[in-house]
Amino acid sequence: MENEREMTGAEQQPAEAASAPAAQPAGRPAFRQNGVNRKKRKVCQFCAENAKSIDYKDTAKLRKFISDRAKILPKRVTGTCAKHQRELAIAIKRARTVALISYTSD
Ligand SMILES: [Zn+2]
Numbered sequence: 001m002e003n004e005r006e007m008t009g010a011e012q013q014p015a016e017a018a019s020a021p022a023a024q025p026a027g028r029p030a031f032r033q034n035g036v037n038r039k040k041r042k043v044c045q046f047c048a049e050n051a052k053s054i055d056y057k058d059t060a061k062l063r064k065f066i067s068d069r070a071k072i073l074p075k076r077v078t079g080t081c082a083k084h085q086r087e088l089a090i091a092i093k094r095a096r097t098v099a100l101i102s103y104t105s106d
Helices: 059-065 082-097
Strands: none
Touching: 059 082
16 A cells, blocks of 8 residues: 655746846746647538538448447537538437447447
């Protein structure tokens, strides 16, 4: 049984270095995370290809919009617009009914 924890992120911070006599710069937090701008503009894939209707038989495409647990992914994940998300949900449910895609992952 080990009862010790790793102390991570316990770097000292120059909290009050206003009256620092030294001329050398105090350690400034050079913490710039990699995420510069993580918001990548998502565009609706159906709008992009001018799809008028979503084919429920196109399982290869429908599979891109369901999770690994066979759930319909929300549009905030896929970037699908509201109109196509509605049609997509219907198409996926229709495909499930005719057993083209499964209800569950197993
Ligand atoms: Zn769309």
